[in-house]
Amino acid sequence: MKLFDHRNRERNADTRRVYALFEIAHTAVDFGAALCFTIGSVLFFWKQYETAAIWLFTVGSVLFMVKPSLRLAREIKLWRMGQIERLADRDQNG
Numbered sequence: 001m002k003l004f005d006h007r008n009r010e011r012n013a014d015t016r017r018v019y020a021l022f023e024i025a026h027t028a029v030d031f032g033a034a035l036c037f038t039i040g041s042v043l044f045f046w047k048q049y050e051t052a053a054i055w056l057f058t059v060g061s062v063l064f065m066v067k068p069s070l071r072l073a074r075e076i077k078l079w080r081m082g083q084i085e086r087l088a089d090r091d092q093n094g
Helices: 006-010 013-043 047-093
Strands: none
Touching (some): 006 013, 006 047, 013 047
């Protein structure tokens, strides 16, 4: 199977568990990024908190970069799990 094939996540209980764990991580990162941007936006109302706001925007931006990295890592992990499963089947049947 190819990367980003939805069947990869439904192959067995292990792939469903990996998919669920990555979804939890993705959601947590998404929430963290949104929180950083929201708090950073509010802090810009006061001049003395401008530096903190800039840092929160920077952290939020990094978290937004992590999101596609998590998705790619998840898909590679699921794909590799399928390759190992295929090799195990070939070894048992060969």
